[in-house]
Amino acid sequence: MTWNTTVWMPGGAVEWEPAPVSLDVSVPQSARMYSCFLGGKDNFPSDREAAGKVFAVMPSVEIGARENRRFLHRAVRHVALAGVDQFVEVGTGFPLAPNVHEIVQAICPTALVVYVDNDRMVLSHARALLTSSPEGRTAYVEADLREPEKLLARLGRVPVDLSRPVALSLVGVLPFLADADDPAGVVRCLVGALAPGSFLVLSHGTGDFAPEETRQAVEVYRSSGIGLWVRSKAEIAGLVPAGMRLKEPGVVPVHRWRPEGDRPSGYRDAEVGVYGLVARKV
Numbered sequence: 001m002t003w004n005t006t007v008w009m010p011g012g013a014v015e016w017e018p019a020p021v022s023l024d025v026s027v028p029q030s031a032r033m034y035s036c037f038l039g040g041k042d043n044f045p046s047d048r049e050a051a052g053k054v055f056a057v058m059p060s061v062e063i064g065a066r067e068n069r070r071f072l073h074r075a076v077r078h079v080a081l082a083g084v085d086q087f088v089e090v091g092t093g094f095p096l097a098p099n100v101h102e103i104v105q106a107i108c109p110t111a112l113v114v115y116v117d118n119d120r121m122v123l124s125h126a127r128a129l130l131t132s133s134p135e136g137r138t139a140y141v142e143a144d145l146r147e148p149e150k151l152l153a154r155l156g157r158v159p160v161d162l163s164r165p166v167a168l169s170l171v172g173v174l175p176f177l178a179d180a181d182d183p184a185g186v187v188r189c190l191v192g193a194l195a196p197g198s199f200l201v202l203s204h205g206t207g208d209f210a211p212e213e214t215r216q217a218v219e220v221y222r223s224s225g226i227g228l229w230v231r232s233k234a235e236i237a238g239l240v241p242a243g244m245r246l247k248e249p250g251v252v253p254v255h256r257w258r259p260e261g262d263r264p265s266g267y268r269d270a271e272v273g274v275y276g277l278v279a280r281k282v
Contacts, residue, residue: 028224030176031093031119037065042094042125050224057216060271067265068203069096071254071276072171075201076100078247078258078278079167080107084199086166088155090116090145091173094125100169105133112137114158116151118144145173146181148189165197165281172274174239175205175228188241191281198281200244203254205230209270236275244279251277 028050032043036051039062043051054061076087085108089100092115101113113136120142132138139158143151152162160166168190177183191200207214207230214230221228237251249257253269254276 028226029119029121030221030226030228031091031117031122033226034065034172035094035096037062038069038096040094040096050220050226053220053224054217057220058210058213058273060210060213060267060273061217063267063271064205064273067253067255067267067272068172068274068276071203071257071274072100072169072201073098073103074258074260075171075276075278076103076167076169077107079199079201080104080111082199084165084167084197085111086160086164087111087113087169088116088160088166089113089169089171090151091170091176092117092122092140093119094122101132101136101138105136109133109135112139112158112160114139114141114155114160116141116143116145116155118142145170145186146177148186152190152193162193162195164195165199166194167199167201168194169201171201171203171276172205174202175230176226178227178229184239184241187239191241191244194281196281200240200277200279200281202236202239202279203274203276204236204239205274206232206236207273208232209253209268209273213270214273233275236277240277240279244281247278247280251275 025044026046028046032047033051035042036048087100087104104111104113141154141158143154145151156162170187174183177186218228218230233251240246252275253272254274255265255267255272257276259265
């Protein structure tokens with residue numbers, strides 16, 4: 001079976017070359033496992049089985065997933081309030097309200113929100129993301145983060161105006177890039193194409209707080225055929241390109257990044273296990 005590599009937009013679609021795809025739901029997949037952790041319905045027995053194995057060795061994995069999602073909501077709200085009206089979320093996964101466009105278009109109804117993923121089953125759910133405000137726009141781009149130049153080229157077809165500030169979200173996606181994929185170089189390439197005043201919203205799993213539980217969870221992913229890498233705080237901070245300024249409070253566990261009411265949730269850092277940051281290009 002093949003699908004066209006497609007950008008979906010209100011009023012039509014732009015197609016590229018056909019690409020082969022396997023829709024073998026007997027094999028677990030990372031976005032569907034994340035759906036399990038968040039209580040979503042876009043998953044299959046294989047995903048639930050693998051997610052259950054992760055839960056068995058790391059019972060707090062659901063906490064980390066939920067707090068990571070809440071961080072995304074707070075971060076994009078902060079950026080929208082700063083006046084940015086173009087958002088690109090890479091590794092969007094399956095729709096789960098509230099989605100980024102629902103948050104930012106409540107602040108800026110004319111905002112453009114582009115969802116990027118490389119999973120074609122996610123593509124089949126793309127239309128569910130396209131309930132934009134009447135004044136705004138949403139779109140979906142199929143692209144692989146490991147090929148940032150191609151990703152940028154396809155953003156230009158949406159079009160995203162790279163001469164104006166853009167908010168780039170890389171929330172929970174970089175752990176699926178090995179060191180050999182050069183995640184720092186990928187981020188540098190993407191941010192390098194953005195105008196001054198642009199923002200980077202980034203989160204990344206870590207083993208800093210619960211190293212043995214995290215090691216076992218990583219092994220579950222890898223034994224399921226899903227490459228996963230966790231990184232230290234220093235390594236995650238090193239993913240931020242030169243020329244960007246971290247917003248306070250810097251690189252912190254996601255539940256501690258500007259929590260609602262200025263009070264973080266009562267969870268321990270070891271229960272969350274994810275760092276988050278927001279940086280601005282100067």
